Amino acid sequence: MDIANQLTLALEQAFGPSAIIICLAAIGLNVHFGYTGLLNFGQAGFMAVAGYGVASIVSTWGFSFWLGLLVGLALTVVLALLLGIPTLRLRADYLAIVTIAAAEIIRFVVGASSLRGYFGGQDGLQQYTGSFFALNPYSSQMGGLGLSWSKADFWIMTVGWGLVVLFSLMIFLLMRSPWGRVLKGIREDEDAVRSLGKNVYAYKMQSLVIGGVIGGFAGFVSGLYQSVQPTNFATDITFFAYTVLLLGGAARVLGPLAGAVIFWFLISFLDNFFSAATSGDNPLIPTALMSHQQASLMRFVFLGVALMLLMIYRPQGIFGDRRELAIDGR
Amino acid sequence: MAADTPTAAEDMSTVARQGLVDVEHQPGAKKPDPIVVADKVVRKFGGLTAVDVEHLEIQRGVITALIGPNGAGKTTFFNVLTGFDRPDDGKWSFGGKDIQGLSAYQVARLGMVRTFQLTKVLSRLSVIENMLLGATGQSGESIWQAMLRPLWGQQERDNTERADALLKRFQLDAKREDFAGSLSGGQRKLLEVARSLMVEPELVMLDEPMAGVNPALKQSLLGHVKSLREDGMTVFFVEHDMDVVRDISDWVIVMAQGRIISEGPPEAVMSDQRVIDAYLGAHHDAALSVEDEDAILAAAREEIEAAEEQESHG
Numbered sequence: 001m002d003i004a005n006q007l008t009l010a011l012e013q014a015f016g017p018s019a020i021i022i023c024l025a026a027i028g029l030n031v032h033f034g035y036t037g038l039l040n041f042g043q044a045g046f047m048a049v050a051g052y053g054v055a056s057i058v059s060t061w062g063f064s065f066w067l068g069l070l071v072g073l074a075l076t077v078v079l080a081l082l083l084g085i086p087t088l089r090l091r092a093d094y095l096a097i098v099t100i101a102a103a104e105i106i107r108f109v110v111g112a113s114s115l116r117g118y119f120g121g122q123d124g125l126q127q128y129t130g131s132f133f134a135l136n137p138y139s140s141q142m143g144g145l146g147l148s149w150s151k152a153d154f155w156i157m158t159v160g161w162g163l164v165v166l167f168s169l170m171i172f173l174l175m176r177s178p179w180g181r182v183l184k185g186i187r188e189d190e191d192a193v194r195s196l197g198k199n200v201y202a203y204k205m206q207s208l209v210i211g212g213v214i215g216g217f218a219g220f221v222s223g224l225y226q227s228v229q230p231t232n233f234a235t236d237i238t239f240f241a242y243t244v245l246l247l248g249g250a251a252r253v254l255g256p257l258a259g260a261v262i263f264w265f266l267i268s269f270l271d272n273f274f275s276a277a278t279s280g281d282n283p284l285i286p287t288a289l290m291s292h293q294q295a296s297l298m299r300f301v302f303l304g305v306a307l308m309l310l311m312i313y314r315p316q317g318i319f320g321d322r323r324e325l326a327i328d329g330r
Numbered sequence: 331m332a333a334d335t336p337t338a339a340e341d342m343s344t345v346a347r348q349g350l351v352d353v354e355h356q357p358g359a360k361k362p363d364p365i366v367v368a369d370k371v372v373r374k375f376g377g378l379t380a381v382d383v384e385h386l387e388i389q390r391g392v393i394t395a396l397i398g399p400n401g402a403g404k405t406t407f408f409n410v411l412t413g414f415d416r417p418d419d420g421k422w423s424f425g426g427k428d429i430q431g432l433s434a435y436q437v438a439r440l441g442m443v444r445t446f447q448l449t450k451v452l453s454r455l456s457v458i459e460n461m462l463l464g465a466t467g468q469s470g471e472s473i474w475q476a477m478l479r480p481l482w483g484q485q486e487r488d489n490t491e492r493a494d495a496l497l498k499r500f501q502l503d504a505k506r507e508d509f510a511g512s513l514s515g516g517q518r519k520l521l522e523v524a525r526s527l528m529v530e531p532e533l534v535m536l537d538e539p540m541a542g543v544n545p546a547l548k549q550s551l552l553g554h555v556k557s558l559r560e561d562g563m564t565v566f567f568v569e570h571d572m573d574v575v576r577d578i579s580d581w582v583i584v585m586a587q588g589r590i591i592s593e594g595p596p597e598a599v600m601s602d603q604r605v606i607d608a609y610l611g612a613h614h615d616a617a618l619s620v621e622d623e624d625a626i627l628a629a630a631r632e633e634i635e636a637a638e639e640q641e642s643h644g
Contacts, residue, residue, distance in 0.1 A: 173477040173479075174476050177477065178471045178482060179471050179473055179476035181459055181471075189451075189452055192450035192451070194433075194438070195434060195444050196463055196528070197443075197529055210473075323509060
């Protein structure tokens with residue numbers, strides 16, 4: 001078994017497009033949950049409307065890719081408003097219920113066979129990204145330090161990590177401002193903030209829109225990397241994004257970034273390791289203990305254990321401040 | 331201290347207090363210079379009428395206490411006035427402007443700021459951040475300007491200066507950088523009052539400011555509340571501690587079962603029979619002599635005997 005090779009593969013994944021998708025989704029959730037205390041369980045829905053927005057504008061209606069991006073972003077704003085208007089005046093739990101339901105509704109609608117003509121059913125939409133890859137400056141495999149990526153992936157990574165840096169900078173600037181202070185105040189106690197003359201509803205709406213739009217960019221990258229399909233926007237991606245956020249530390253600018261890299265490194269390393277350890281004529285782990293098929297699920301078992309250990313020994317995440325957790329909710 | 335040359339604000343508060351001398355000691359009494367006027371405010375929870383206030387005026391520039399037994403509707407009335415609860419009926423004005431139907435944040439912006447019975451500090455924000463959140467009209471609180479510090483940096487420095495001065499006054503300056511959640515109960519009360527002053531209110535409404543505060547801190551909090559009046563602010567507060575009420579209030583309003591049952595200066599109100607009855611129940615003070623007790627017992631015995639007789643006959 002070649003551990004060095006597996007580490008290389010895992011590192012390529014940790015910095016590859018998959019990590020970018022989850023990182024952008026988590027940055028959006030950080031605005032919602034980390035800073036404002038909004039429980040958005042439907043980040044996958046924001047990703048889906050953006051991803052399908054651009055894909056269907058190009059594939060179904062034949063307009064340009066760039067117009068599609070604008071339409072996709074407009075759709076995430078509309079979705080945020082639709083979800084926020086009825087629920088943001090209510091207790092936090094209602095937003096959680098509505099967002100998770102909305103994300104599922106969107107996934108089933110775009111996957112419906114009766115709408116196959118518009119959204120391609122379960123197969124989704126492909127080959128709409130020509131305009132993006134036409135701009136690819138790379139002509140061959142790229143990489144360094146023993147790592148390498150295809151030229152398409154490297155182009156996605158260039159733009160994707162650029163977006164991550166851009167949004168992280170934006171979050172940093174926003175959250176050190178008085179505006180960010182109001183959001184953090186709302187997270188702690190919205191009635192107190194209201195009693196000081198702040199329009200809490202408007203701030204929550206702004207937060208929902210901004211986090212949703214950043215989630216929309218995760219949807220764009222997902223579409224560029226994998227094509228848009230209903231399965232790419234299932235509920236699990238929302239919860240992976242939460243995992244990434246808690247791993248890195250909520251309400252920390254660099255939390256989602258570190259979380260995403262570590263998460264994908266662990267996921268792919270464990271996958272490769274157990275796959276290799278159970279294959280071949282004389283596997284490292286005897287077939288009596290674990291079959292090759294079972295091995296592919298082992299990564300989630302270990303990830304779960306790792307998360308539990310994290311919550312026990314470092315509940316604030318990597319960048320979190322332990323003092324914050326010492327304070328109870330009151 | 332310039333004790334012999336009172337400031338304009340102190341002058342005003344003296345005038346305001348003198349204005350109360352001629353006010354009759356009746357529920358709903360007219361005040362010479364009311365800052366809040368409420369009419370027919372009704373709030374029902376199902377079959378229970380929690381608040382049913384016919385008419386109420388709060389004098390500007392003085393300290394008015396709202397007292398009453400538990401469940402009298404004091405906090406509900408507070409919530410209704412400040413827009414945190416919607417009444418079933420009624421209208422009320424603040425500084426001559428009708429404010430029923432306004433949201434809580436709009437009421438606060440007008441200069442009517444409240445604190446809460448269960449102190450609401452923003453735990454995972456530092457003390458200074460708690461204070462700064464109270465400042466109104468911050469351009470940096472707009473999403474479009476937030477990212478550019480030059481647009482709000484100067485205002486932030488001015489607000490920080492004001493916040494630091496208030497923290498010093500409330501003896502919280504040593505805690506400036508601590509998380510508000512790490513403060514003691516009494517310090518949280520102080521922070522909440524200090525934070526509400528950042529809004530630059532005309533009327534400060536304190537819901538049980540002394541609850542859970544130790545005696546030493548209570549004295550200092552009392553001094554702070556009095557100093558608000560000296561600064562020209564109007565204070566309206568709910569309190570259970572009668573010593574506090576007697577000590578600092580210029581006027582006392584008594585609520586029981588949702589209604590206002592008495593009004594007047596502290597001494598007058600506390601000897602008012604209606605107030606004593608509301609707190610302790612009517613006829614609580616009728617002494618029970620040995621003869622009375624015997625008579626009651628004899629009557630009871632007779633009743634029992636009569637009932638037994640009837641049973642044996644039947």
